Amino acid sequence: MINKRKLELYENLFRHLGPGAHTITVSAIGETMNCSERHARTLLKQMSERGWLCWKPARGRGLKGSLTCLLEPLQACYNEVDIATEQGKYDVAHKLIGFNDRNVASALKQYLTHATIESENTVHAPFHRKLSWLHPHYAMERTERHLIHEVFQTLVTSSEKKFTGELAHSWNHCQYYRSWTFYLRTGVVFHDQTPLSAFDVVDVVESLQALATSPYWSRLYDHIDSSVQTPPIK
Known part of the structure; x- marks a missing residue:
């Protein structure tokens, strides 16, 4: 990992030489960066490895090599x-x-x-403090709860006593309302483009049940006996 000081030294060098190719001695580079010739060689190697510049040393002490600044600081x-x-x-x-x-x-x-x-598909959201774990059972701050609401999706959602499918496009139940089957939408992927499967849903439900140790959360899952994945309909 590069440090701030190396960026500052590179900017000083860039300001002194500007873009393009230049012939210069290691001694002059050291003077520009206010360091010894030995350290200047080390810095040139590191900056070259980062793709900031291209340094072609001359054979022989005190001779001018070729230095090209490739990037704006x-x-x-x-x-x-x-x-x-x-x-x-x-x-x-x-x-x-x-x-x-x-x-x-x-x-x-x-x-x-x-x-x-x-990257037009990337959202950057700087915040004044470190955010806590974005887990539905552990996040208590209003900001984290809001982000969870924006990031996570549920099988269905309700509004004014009306249920609408999210991850599930439809669902049905047995005669006694004790067994429910949810049919997942196709083409749903995670943030890393991994396709969503019924196994993922079952895994999440079981994980939430295992983590729900407090009475507040456990009451949400006490009525679930088990969750199973069924073969896809062909």
Whole structure:
């Protein structure tokens, strides 16, 4: 994981040289980044591995090599923030976005605008605190409950005593209303594009039953004896 200081050093180098190819000595690079020649070589290698620049050293001490800055410093920052957020290292992303004394709030807004343009199907929602586990039985804060309502779907939903199918397109019951069968909609997928199956529904119901240890939640599942998956209708 890259740190904020390396981004700052790269921006200093970019400001000094600009984009395009340049001939320069390692000593001059070290002076620009305020470090020794040895450390400058290490930084050049690391920045090259990140795809920020291309460095072709000359053979012989004191000779000029070829240095090409490939990315704008801000784009290099965005790439690193993408990696940090994908790994769940949001504290690192927060530090990176404010490199070289940038205003974090303003820089974050600019990054989110950039990210939205890059991926129109992705929603970024910065929040002032760390969100708790988005599990129906554990989330108690209003924000988490709202997100759960937006993210999770149920088999059916009710409004003004009228039931409407969500994951289930239809359902029926036995003569004594003790056995219910739900027919799932086709083409339903999870966030990672894994198709939804009856096995997933049964697994969720059984998991909720197992986790419902408090009287408040257990009363929602006490009436369920068992859940089974039936073969699909052909």
